Amino acid sequence: MSLPLKPFTVDSTNSKQLDSKEKKFHTNINRALERFDLVTEWADYIASLGTLLKALQSWYPKFQNVKYYVPSPYQVSRRLTSSLSPDLPAGVHQKTLEVYKYIFENIGLDALAQECNIWIPGILPLMSYASMSVRSTLIEVYDTFLIQLPSTTLQVLIRPLLASLFPGIDDESSEFLPLTLSLIETLQKNLDDDSLFWQTCFLIMTSNKDRRLGALVWLTKKFPSLNAIPHLVADVEKKYPDFNKTKDDPKLDKKKIKEIAVSTLLPTAKDLVQPEPGLLVRCFIASLNNDNDLLIKRGSLDILLQRLHLNSPVIQNLVNEEDKKLLLINCCKTTLSKDMSLNRRVWNWLLGPSTQANPSNPSTENTTNIEASEYFVKYGLSSLINGLNDLITTKEELITAFKICLVFMDRWEIGSYVIPQMFIPLLRTAEKFQDDSSVLRSANAFFDAVETNIIWGQIFQWLLKEKDFNFLQFILSNFNIDTDEEIIVRHIPLIFVALLSFFNIEDDSNTNSELLRIQHHLLLKHLLEIIPERAFLPLSNSNLNENEDINLEENLKAITEYYEHVSNSTDINKLESSQTSLYPFTTADLTFLVVYNINKMVNNDILKGTNINNSSIIMVKMFEKIPEHEPEHEPTTSKFEWITVSLIENIFKTLNSDDLYKQLDSIVGIVNIYSNYLSTHLTLLESVRLLNMIIKSLWLYMVDPNKQHIAVKCLKSLSRSTYSKYLEAALSANFVQESNISRRLVVLELLWNQMEEYADITKHPLELLLDELSDEQNPHYLTVSKWILSLLNAGSTNRLYQILTDSLLKFDFLQRKEIKELDDLDMFTYRIQMLTNVLKTNHNLVVDNFSTELTSLQSLEAWADKDVSTYKNLLLNILLNFLDLRNNNHAKSIRSSLILLDCLLDGTEKNFTEFVIFLLQMFTKHITEKTLDSELIAVSILDIISKVLRISHDNGIKLEIFNDNTSHMKFIDFMVTSISQIDSTLIITSYVKLLSESITYFGKSIFAILLPLITSVIQCIQRFFVLEKKKGGQYQSVSLLIGSVEELINVSHSYLTGDENYSYFSGTANRNDFIQSVVSNVFYSETSENDGKMQGERDVVLQAFKQAIICSLDIWTWAHNFSNNAINKNDAVDINYDAYKYKFRSKKLLEAMFILEPLEVLENMIMVESNHESITIIHVLDGNKPVLTIPYFFHGIVQRYNRGSVAKFSINKNSQKGFRTDSSLLRKLSGQRLIEFLTSYSKSLENTAVEEFYSDFIIFFKEVALNHTLYKDIYFELIELINTISQKLRTTQFGEQRKCKKEISDIVTKYLPTTLADFSAVSKTDEKKAFVTIERLIEGIPYLVNDGVGGDKFNNIISSICNQCLVIRLKVRPKQEIPDYILSLAYAITKVGSKVKVWKEFINDTFKDEKKLAQFESNELWGKIIYEWSQYPDNKGKILNELLLITGSKKVGLTPALITFTSWNDSEVTIKCQNLKRIAFLVKIAPEDTYLTDFQALVSCICQYLVAKDDKLKIRCWILLRVLLLKFSESHFNEYWGTIAYCLQTNLQEFFECLQLQQNIDCDLLLQVCKTLDLLLAMNIEGFSATNEWLFTIDTINCVYKTYPYISLVDKIAEFKEYSIAQVGDIELAQTKEKKLPFLFGVQHIKNHHQLRNFFNNLSYVHYEDIYSMKRLDYEESEKDLLKDIFT
Secondary structure (H helix, E strand, C coil): CECCCCCCCCCCCCHHHCCHHHHHHHHHHHHHHHHHHHCCCHHHHHHHHHHHHHHHHCCCCCCCCCCCCCCCHHHHHHHHHHHCCCCCCHHHHHHHHHHHHHHHHHHHHHHHHHCHHHHHHHHHHHHHCCCHHHHHHHHHHHHHCHHHCCHHHHHHHHHHHHHHHHHHHCCCCCCCHHHHHHHHHHHHHHHCCHHHHHHHHHHHHHHCHHHHHHHHHHHHHHCCCCCCCHHHHHHHHHHCCCCCCCCCCCCCCHHHHHHHHHHCCCHHHHHHHCCCCHHHHHHHHHHCCCCCCHHHHHHHHHHHHHHCCCCCHHHHHHCCHHHHHHHHHHHHHHHHHCCHHHHHHHHHHHHCCCCCCCCCCHHHHHHHCCCHHHHHHHHHHHHHHHHHHHHCCCHHHHHHHHHHHHHHCCCHHHHHHHHHHHHHHHHHHHHHCCCCHHHHHHHHHHHHHCCHHHHHHHHHHHHHHHCCHHHHHHHHHHCCCCCCHHHHHHHHHHHHHHHHHHHHHHHHCCCCCHHHHHHHHHHHHHHHHHCCHHHCCCHHHCCCCCCCCCCHHHHHHHHHHHHHHHHHCCCHHHHHHCCCCCCCCCHHHHHHHHHHHHHHHHHHHHHHCCCHHHHHHHHHHHHHHCCCCCCCCCCHHHHHHHHHHHHHHHHHHHHCCCCHHHCCCHHHHHHHHHHHCHHHCCCHHHHHHHHHHHHHHHHHHHCCCCCHHHHHHHHHHHHHHCCHHHHHHHHHHHHHHCCCHHHHHHHHHHHHHHCHHHHHHCHHHHHHHHHHHHCCCCCCHHHHHHHHHHHHHHCCHHHHHHHHHHHHHCCHHHHCCECCCCCCHHHHHHHHHHHHHHHHCCCCHHHHHHHHCECCHHHHHHCCCCCCCEHHHHHHHHHHHHHHCECCCCHHHHHHHHHHHHHHCCCCCCCCHHHHHHHHHHHHHHHCCCCHHHHHHHHHHHHHHHHHHHHHHHCCCCCHHHCCCHHHHHHHHHHHHHHHHCCCHHHHHHHHHHHHHHHHHHHHHHHHHHHHHHHHHHHHHHHHHHHHHHHCCCHHHHHHHHHHHHHHHHHHHHHHHHHHHHHHHHHHHHHCCHHHHHHHHHCHHHHHHHHHHHHHHHHHHHHHHHHHHHHHHHHHHHHHHHHHHHHHHCCHHHCCHHHHHHHHHHHHHHHHHHHHCHHHHHHHHHHHCCCHHHHHHHHHHHCCCHHHCHHHHHHHHHHHHCCCCCCCCHHHHHCCCCCCCCCCCCCCCCHHHHHHHHHHHHHCCCHHHHHHHHHHHHHHHHHHHHCHHHHHHHHHHHHHHHHHHHHHHCCCCHHHCHHHHHHHHHHHHHHHHHHHCCHHHCCHHHHHHHHHHHHHHHHHHHHHCCCCCCCHHHHHHHHHHHHHHHHHHHCCCCCCCCCHHHHHHHHHHHHHCCCCHHHHHHHHHHHHCHHHHHHHHCCHHHHHHHHHHHCCCCCCCCHHHHHHHHHCCCCCCCCCCCCCCCCCCHHHHHHHHHHHHHHHHHHHHCCCCCCHHHHHHHHHHHHHHHCCCCHHHHHHHHHHHHHHHHHCCHHHHHHHHHHHHHHHHHHHHHHHHHHHHCCCCCHHHHHHHHHHHHHHHHHCCHHHHCCCHHHCCCCCCHHHHCCCCECCHHHHHHCCHHHCCCCCCCCCCCCCCCCECCCCCCCCCCCCHHHHHHHHHHHHHHHHHHHHHCCCECHHHHHHHHHHHHCC
16 A cells, blocks of 8 residues: 655646745745755855745745645755754754744644655654754654654654664663653554564664664663463463474474464564564574674673573574574674673573572473573574584684684583584584684684593594594594593593404405505504503403404494493583593503404405505504513413414415515515514514515515515515524525526615615625626626626725625634634635636726725724735735645635736737627627527627727727728628617627727717717617616616717717817918918818818717707606606605616716707707706706806807897807807797797796896897897897896896996887887787787886886886887777787786876876777776876876866755756767766776765765756766765765755656656666665665665565555556566566675666566565575675666
8 A cells, every 4th residue: 555645746736826925935935945055154054944934934824725835845855854964063953953843833744644755854864963952852843743643654654763763762871761762652652553663673673783772772671571471381281282392293283383382472572573573583683793882782682581582482483493593693603702791691591591490380390490401402402503504614604613612611501412413513514624724723722622522422423423534534633632631541542442343343344445444544553653652551461361252343332332421421420430430441451452453453454465564554553552561460472472373374374375466565564563573472483484484575576676665675674673694594595596697686786785784684695696707607697797897887896895805804814824724715715716706707897996996994904014905905915825824735725816816917918800700790690589698698799899999909909890991881880780689788788888999999980970870879778768668677778878879979079179179270370361361262162171071070960969969858857757756646666766867867968968069958958848847957957057058048049130240148258269159950949939948947047046147148138139120020039038037137136236227227228119119010919928028027117227117217118118019009999809918018007107198198088088988898907097097196186076077066065956957958968978977987996985085076966967857967877876885985975865865766756757647768767766776775774774765665574565555666666557567578686695786787778667667566575585684785796787887
């Protein structure tokens, strides 16, 4: 039911029917109103009000049938509203009220009721800021007129009237409090609808924060009790016995339950919960929010505590579950403020009324005899738990939930029920957010506060139920476990034995996967690390026995029962007693059960052959923690016998299994058990037997290069726990059993390299291997000899010599003069022969090394009187001593000694030249057979050939194979082709040796054979490298071949350098001689021929370099990535130790080549692989000294673009004369790619490193600047490089030197402008890159030009960028889209261009260009650009003022003056609209309150045009008003709400009347009016919603049912027939789940006003629902929608 509105466009009386006095009356009123337009100060207001009052008094009807009226009531009301502005003094307010009283008295209550929308809005806000002198008059106006209106009118006005009165009672000490309370009581009485009154009161408290205190005072005094009446409850229980026991009684539907609940309340209380109890809950929720004052929260809790108990039927039956949860959670959140006055009230409310029962009144037993905790459990626990579970969905709310639960612990009556139920959900949610440190801090604080029984009881039950062991791991890793004595001594051991039992039960059923078992073991290890030794007792203390039937499931059951009791108990006494009386096991029995379960787990793993290592670690750690037995108990051996027996039996079964080798950790685990446990609990015979079995199993790991690290780990462990002689014997036994010499050698290398600190176990296996040298015909002889050679190459032969000589020094007869009968000469002979065999190997290399190696200190002390400084001298002395002994009849020992002596002395042999060709043929034959015998023969042949070459060279014998004949070619063919067929490391060793010796004899003819030779070697390297990637073990071969490549390159390059130097010096000698110059010209052809020959030789060498670089880079990159991946995975199994060797060896080759040809190496690396790895290896090559590399890059770039350059870099100055720096890749590697790589490389350097190559950089920069046209193809790459280096320079002390800055500045100021002048030639494909480069340059320009931001040099560069790069591209067609990279550069320039004239003018022109204004919407960067420009010192505060001035805004008086104009032509209107658009855009892009000084002018401008007749200007002003609403704080609008509401009211009412009169309607204007109202409602600004909202929407619960009268414009518009029928084009209202949006969000244009049907029909209801849901506005999305409106 809607009430009629007084027309806005039609006068109250027809002017034709007015008599002369009435016409004069109208004239007086109009003149009085015109005076308000001239008001400039507050005194003028009083005068104008006096004039208006006189005008109103100038006429009164003479006849009773003629009623008094006010001409132009809307205009009069507007002037009176502006006169009540809070900025005006009390005198003006008093005078205004006097005018109001006169009007109300004369028009009467009936007319006032009909015109309530005209007169009442202006007076409503006054109560909140009225002075004491004004308040009495205001109360009189309320008492006499406003609250005396008819009830139908009061039903419309109830919310604004109540909202206006509540500020009058918020001060309880005020003298006007009784009068204001009386007004509210009278209003309630006259309203005659308590339900509407209370629902409106709750709505005000929910939505209007500033009115809450006054509303709370009213509630405190008048709020009726909503608790159940005891005798009514008793009646209900008699009629419905189960009513309070269950809410789900099938006999009672929800409606019936609510009716019963209402029947138990006081009669006066029923109006508070009907028709909607949810508003009551939201009223308290809003009052308990953190943004409220303490008094409001305290008062709200007092009302809950006194008049709305937790067991009230309102909360238990009438309110839905969601509202109940919200209320409980918000009450609990108030406790987080740590105010005891609030906390005490919350606890009392949750725990109920006093428990003291009144025995004389049994009817009260229902509430008073319930204990506090039982009360909470019955009425609040379930909802609170559900509310907390709903709360923990986000990080922020989870932290809040933790804090709430921490507060609950202060009251055990609540915490004892809440904490056990919330413990797991809270910590599981914390597990999801464990990356957030604030979440973990809150979780730790909560965890530390919870009682340990609850913690571990809940965790145990969760583990048993869900098997979520990751959760336990999270607890152990992130919470304070180790510091709590009770946890680590009582609970962790119990959890440990429980998990062991649980895992063993699952293992018996074979339900666990391999991965899951590994996780279980890791968890057990973590638990065991936490448990201290004091948590266990010796096993002998336990009464349990392994022969008893130990039931694991029964153990679990006992632990479960214990934790169920202690974690759910709410009795403190029970909790305390449970620590001892209920503990399921004694400490000794617990220790036994742990050992029993671990032993069972280990045996299961051993039998299965999986996870043995993990379980063994657990077992060993466990026994380390168990204390030793006490002497009086039975011996430890017998107590542990059942453990050792089962372990030995199962270990023997596993060791004999074929699957052991497949499980990498199995042998490690067995060794761990043996070393740390079994070795001390077994008899000697059993221990040795088991040791032999372990070594036999370990043998497979020793011979596998990829698993040797496992063997080393095991051997070291065994060495620490076993006598070395037993371990040596076990190893020797396996050596004897192993028939494959290669595998024996692999094992010995392992012992030699990895077990050096345990040398005793190596001696006997070493002797067994050296025995193979006794016969050169032995197939294994060469293998062992080459191993000795590898020791020689590795520099570790001293250790071998010491072992061999120490065995000789142990013979006593060496210190005597004669031999005795008991002297063991056979053993001495054996030792001598072994040493002889060793020295004879490898063609005297060992002998030479033996001659130079220094002896050990022990030998020096034993032979102090003789020269034994080297092993050769020592051995010669020993041999001389031995040969000098008397009674030495042992011929074998003497002969052996003489052979050794001959080996040590120098000698010469003959040369067998005639056999060379035959040997080559023989090698070719045997190398193709691929058998061991053929390989050995081949090696022997190569050694013979090598020996022939060496001896012939030493004796000066010339060999034919190095002459330029057929023999020569055969030998070269042999060297090139044979290597492709070699697969054995042994042969490779001999081949490399032969090649190395042959290089010396080739001489300068090496250039003819270099390429085929080095190609064949590199192909062989690649072949071996492929095998390395597949199965490993090829390092020695690859390393030897890389060494030969390095030697070939070094030798060939040395010949080349010698020729070039000779040519250079010979040319220099003739250079200054005129005659020689003439002669040289005559013989030019001969010189050219020599130059061509040298160039050809150089090309050959550089081709060899290229192949070597590609090969070494491939190896280094693979090794680098492989080692990095293994480290990142942290997986020992994946680590290939050879990868580090490959990396080092390939790097060494690259370093050698880099020293010879740095430019060639660098450019080839870029050509092959210009990525991060290339940068890394270059850092390695130059040793992090870029001065060694960067000049070559500079030189390479210059050579590609200016071959005639005279620039001399440090490489030219420091290089030797005749050094060639031209690159072979001059045409293949582009300068662009080279400079891009240089830029990337420069970025990787440290800032201080730039100082090293600064001089080269300046030379390069000058060269580029002088010849910039030659470098035009890489302009922007050069700029990027210059910017990169300058960024590093400006952070160093060197870069801040005046000279340095001046040098760079001089070059930049010349180079950049000339470079940018050619910007127009940039192609479209390179345009983005160019703009990005220049944008990065902007930041560095101040340093580059040595001038601050705003300086002349700086501005000149920026101007060049603007003119050449930006302005042309920004001057595009209006509809053409501008790329982001262009606008990004424009934004960067705008931030520093406040003094750049050309840029300021361009932005100014763009901003004023109507066509380009539309571009600002397309990209948010435009907004940033325009904002920065508007804040320039020259523009700040000026642009907006100028726009307002052009627009014609008039700032008149103290409040906005509404002056209508109708004389504008279309062009003027268009200009004003464009300027209003610009104003809106400027304010929109600025931060909040930026234009605060212009706020009043902006509002005046808006209001001025909103009452004008031009629709286009109105549209723009409505949009601008929305901008102001979003970009200025609420408080700045306080004095303008009346004016804004008036403009909104008049515009909507004009539309309403147009509908009535069926006149034309501007749809765009209507849309903007509606969107403004929409935004105001969505923002819920109190100044508007409290006292003005009722004019536009139904602001009470009446919007749902519409049973009461209403006057709201939106709902009255919706009553028209046009809006009763749905149409196709109807706009759907925007809806969101989390945050609210304006309902017309996204609507920028409508074709017909009927499209707003849904808006008018649903606005009041949907707005009410938004208030009910308590959503907040999404300001970000609203601003985006507003931006679209600005440019629509």
